[in-house]
Amino acid sequence: MYTFEAENGILQGVTTSQEVTGFSGSGYVTGFDQSENSLSMTITAPKEDMYQLWTGYNGPHGNKNSRLMLNDQPFGEVKFPPTLTFSEINYGRVKLNKGANQLKFTMGWGWYDIDYVKIQSAPSREDHQIENTLVSPNASEEALSLHRFLVDQYGESILSGQQTLLHALEIQEKYGKLPAMVGFDLIEYSPTRVQRGSDSKEVENIFQWHDLGGITTLAWHWNAPTDLIDTDEQPWYRGFYTEGTTFDIEKALANPDSEQYQLLLSDIDAIAKQLKRLQDAHIPVLWRPLHEAEGEWFWWGAKGPEPAKKLYRLLYDRLTNVHHINNLIWIWNSESPEWYPGDDVVDIVSVDSYPPAGDYSPIDNRYDNLVELVQDRKLVALTENGPIPDPDLLQDYQTHWSWFCTWGEHFIQDGLQNSQEHIQQIYDHPYVLTLDELPDWKTSRFP
Structure with missing residues (x-):
């Protein structure tokens, strides 16, 4: 293992200090409070190789992060959980050149201290042990077929994905190919939106996409079942945000006899009608409800992990055992162990990632977190992204995201x-599967 002290780096707008005890070396670097602040360190590697990287830090001001540059290229971010003393965080793997490499910490979400960086040769990836089963006990042939295809492709390629059919068609017009997958949203079927005049043809859009041979992934920006703030500052159509509603999911789940709980069930039943239309059309769905709960900016995550997990399990139970919807492949959208609802209700684990513009790094550290979360027994997907990871880096790092799905508009x-x-x-890369390169996954059945 090789250690490099932060105080020996090149400092821009930051300073060295010895005020807080417990550091290594002769001090630490502090003062990350302006956007132009940075710390540049020379990391000398004995050979070109993949290395595990750790950062010694102090985070007395809550959850923080720093954006990284590796050899002058954007390279994701390192997250600093809150601490009361100097601690160490495992960033993940980095590929280093033999000799000098430049690692730069930029402010990100500042107010943290950096003590040192350590590197050690990383072990080789082990073969995947993905379970070829689905959690739904009566999963449809179509769902089984799609999952089998994804398992077979895992590590051999990454499926291209684009949020909304409109933006997928824009990709085709500009770049000559359609993605293999399109992301859709049941947002406008939320009853509190329908009550206010919302209308949606999203299910019809899915029919159209399926007829083209594409794969469907589906989320639900669930407008709260009641208690929308509905003001000029927080209009009703922002009711899926925590700040757009006073609906208390923890209180609702604690009292199944309450009106709030019954409205939850009523909303789920309304969405079940749309999912049944897809099941009747033999369309399998990569289903990602309660996405980004860990961020707590949506009401389903606002009260922390326990209510979010309980609501997810309620969704699973009602859709699977009451409505008998069996065309769903269930996706959980968080890398945190405390937010994980359980192996028995999750088929695929995922994160959404929006690094800075132009950062095409493989997001390897978050991938590793997910692999560890499920002991490499379930597929791992990048279910939303801004910048698209570089396929060459994905192969170099063996970061085997099953698919990516880029958000639309300015992204x-x-x-x-x-x-x-x-x-x-x-879209031209041989590692990236596009619609025209998909095999006939619909007819690939389990023996």
């Missing part, structure tokens, strides 16, 4: 989040 239009050259490279 594919401004040339900054993803340059036009980068998007073209993605």
